[in-house]
Amino acid sequence: MSWIGERLWLLWCFFWLLSLLVALSSPFEALRWWAGWKKPPPEPLIAPEAPSQGPFAVYLTGVAGFSGDFLSRRERGFLQRLQERVPGLQVVDDVFPYSATNNPLDGDRLLRALWVWLQKWRLKIPNNVFDLLIIMHNIGQTLVSSDRRYGPAYNSGVARAVAQRLRQKGFQKQAVYLVAYSGGAQIAVGLAPHLKKILECPLYVISLGGVYTDDPGIRAVDHLYDFKGTRDHLMPSLGWLLYPGRWRAAFFSPWNQARRSGKMSWQACGPITHIGSGDYFSAKQHLPDGTLYAEQSAALIAALIQR
């Protein structure tokens, strides 16, 4: 093997070893918080807004998320389009769904410096190889959310953060729409029973290319709408492959029960990909009728909220 080949092989092994360590440590954050070994970060002092009549949506970003404050420009643009279409819509978009304590990657963490460094590189060179570590961290948290052992603790933490932000936005027991992209869909179905218990309100999940499991939380959702691009194959299929509860053979799984009871609807939304320039938030690519992908995504969701 050539010198370069050997180094590349070593780098490849190192990457997987690091990924395994990240995956192994992923339940620790939620469990340490649950066990009371670690205090959650202090809640930000934000004065509650006046009670609002408008519908409420919570946006849960995909596994590339970094913090509650950081959303990509495309996601921000999409949310703006959605708010323009639904007058009075209150959007909570600053909950970091990949932490049980809403602790961003640049928050109070042991590896804070590493995450900040990776984020700096990511902003300089988008889609660089170091992005993968952030994604691996967040995939780990998605797996924690879907795990029957860790899920209840993790999801209750995220639900608490979402409920707090909704109350600050002037929530008054209206319907809540959890708009989730990619891995955020798993967090949405996972936190649903806890959020419903806290807020006692109707709860809808709207997924854009969602990767989610047969989480029992699906039972607490009033309806799940799943929009999927016809060129978005890999990620949603991965959810199906990894979670046998989604297979038709698992007749009594929560997922199959929800499917049979008509709680779930699927809709194809054009030749959209999971990531890249042709994704659900793209303001560059458009459908044959001239509608931008982001515009279509916003329109589909707005139509559901305004029914």
Place this chain on the structure above:
Amino acid sequence: MSLLLIFWEPLVALGILAAAGLSDLLGQSAVLLLNQVSPRRFLLCLSGGALLFVASALTWALGLFLLAWLFGLQLGLARCLYLVAYAHLPQLAGVLVFLPHFGAYLFHLIRAWVFFDLVVAVGWTTGCSLPMAIVCALPGWALHFNLTHLGWARGPWRRLMGQA
């Protein structure tokens, strides 16, 4: 030193069992954290649990010896201990049970692997048939992994954890 040379084989066997027990408990330690045990109680439970694991494996070895004797197989007590200990080698990866999602499957896979390790070892050592080896290994295995299943948190575990 000479004692070590004489007893190296039982010591290695017990060492494997203790390491396997510790790894298994670390893998299952989520249960402890979910039960909101203190860090001190967590460490106590891990060390106590490893000892309990070894004791439970020794019971398995004893059960294997008694059943082998009952069926007329040529298997001494010391040999039973070694077979049970070496069958636990896959259990050294028990810490991976901590992995989210995949860990739940690994938990069952490793337990099944340990069982089949022992079945093959008994069959190979004594030359008995496969059903006979299964009959000899099964009761002890069921007892051993029932006792060391943290999720069920019964009896000694509940006492170790303090609360559940």
